[in-house]
Amino acid sequence: MSETRSNSHLYLKALSKRFGSVVAVDNIDLTIDAGQYCCMLGPSGCGKSSTLRMIAGHEHPDSGRIVLGSTDITGQPPAKRGTAMMFQNYALFPHLDCVDNVAFALKMRGVDKPTRREMALQMLERVHMLEQRARKPGQLSGGQQQRVALGRALITEPQLLLLDEPLSALDPYLRIEMRTELKRLQRDLGIAFVHVTHSQEEAMALADMVVVMNEGQIEQAGQPYDVFNRPASVFVAKFIGGHNVIEKDDQIFAVRSDKIRVNRGGDSVIRNIEFLGHTVKLSIQSPATELTVTCADNEFYRGPYETGDPVSLQWNHADQHVLS
Numbered sequence: 651m652s653e654t655r656s657n658s659h660l661y662l663k664a665l666s667k668r669f670g671s672v673v674a675v676d677n678i679d680l681t682i683d684a685g686q687y688c689c690m691l692g693p694s695g696c697g698k699s700s701t702l703r704m705i706a707g708h709e710h711p712d713s714g715r716i717v718l719g720s721t722d723i724t725g726q727p728p729a730k731r732g733t734a735m736m737f738q739n740y741a742l743f744p745h746l747d748c749v750d751n752v753a754f755a756l757k758m759r760g761v762d763k764p765t766r767r768e769m770a771l772q773m774l775e776r777v778h779m780l781e782q783r784a785r786k787p788g789q790l791s792g793g794q795q796q797r798v799a800l801g802r803a804l805i806t807e808p809q810l811l812l813l814d815e816p817l818s819a820l821d822p823y824l825r826i827e828m829r830t831e832l833k834r835l836q837r838d839l840g841i842a843f844v845h846v847t848h849s850q851e852e853a854m855a856l857a858d859m860v861v862v863m864n865e866g867q868i869e870q871a872g873q874p875y876d877v878f879n880r881p882a883s884v885f886v887a888k889f890i891g892g893h894n895v896i897e898k899d900d901q902i903f904a905v906r907s908d909k910i911r912v913n914r915g916g917d918s919v920i921r922n923i924e925f926l927g928h929t930v931k932l933s934i935q936s937p938a939t940e941l942t943v944t945c946a947d948n949e950f951y952r953g954p955y956e957t958g959d960p961v962s963l964q965w966n967h968a969d970q971h972v973l974s
């Protein structure tokens with residue numbers, strides 16, 4: 651990968667997209683630094699795919715601009731943008747083997763057969779699929795198909811790789827394995843990835859920058875640590891999980907569920923207990939609201955608590971994060 655490639659940035663300026671009366675993307679501004687792993691996170695229908703498709707050039711914005719590096723790519727066709735997209739369903743050609751699937755974009759660009767075969771084999775090696783090179787998609791597992799799809803997207807040497815829910819078709823075990831590989835690949839290549847997901851955990855695990863979207867707008871963009879510890883809104887605190895949103899004295903604030911201490915006896919009641927391995931999750935009905943508390947397993951078993959036990963809850967004032 652060349653130097654110029656690793657210096658490019660993506661800028662979205664006042665980007666909007668409507669479908670009839672639906673505002674899919676509502677005037678968003680976003681900057682993604684070179685070499686960053688960006689995760690766009692949000693519930694179904696919040697405009698993640700529409701944003702990605704506009705960056706890729708598969709959808710034309712109603713207004714706004716898209717700049718990659720120093721080039722305004724807003725009006726350019728997909729193949730000329732320096733972006734590549736990996737789709738949720740992989741969209742591999744069923745009648746082509748791995749080599750020809752990966753080499754397809756090179757064929758379209760008129761690269762001669764021996765050269766494109768050589769490049770495709772190198773790419774298959776990079777995504778650990780060299781051994782299966784002669785197989786067709788129907789003869790591959792979901793994870794293997796995904797590797798081929800990745801290779802096919804990366805063969806064009808994009809400045810930016812766009813991934814729309816790339817892990818959602820995989821079983822939970824494979825999802826975690828592939829997520830580690832995606833991150834490693836991104837670091838090796840040194841290009842920016844924009845990865846759309848509705849999984850908070852996935853976004854937190856992968857991202858240098860998390861962009862939380864809601865109803866076509868960006869609610870918050872920042873490093874995972876900051877978004878988690880300083881959610882900007884009630885929506886972010888609830889969506890990102892791990893927080894209790896509490897209303898008290900005309901104020902709304904978030905408290906992390908692992909920052910609340912449980913003491914025996916009091917006017918709250920344990921409604922439910924879930925053992926999660928390292929931690930135990932307690933659902934607790936306090937007089938005002940229902941709260942979630944996560945305790946370390948050793949802390950829990952010092953109890954141990956049972957459903958129906960009366961308890962009281964405590965947290966440090968410093969762990970209250972006021973929300974807008």
Ligand SMILES: Nc1ncnc2c1ncn2[C@@H]1O[C@H](COP(=O)(O)OP(=O)(O)O)[C@@H](O)[C@H]1O
Nearest residue numbers: 669672673674693694695696697698699700701
């Ligand atoms: N081609 C389309 N035609 C009409 N409405 C669409 C189209 N694509 C997306 N939408 C609508 O735009 C909104 C955002 O969709 P989308 O970007 O796919 O959300 P997400 O990927 O976050 O689930 C949704 O209300 C969706 O129904």
Ligand SMILES: [Mg+2]
Nearest residue numbers: 695698699700
């Ligand atoms: Mg989508």
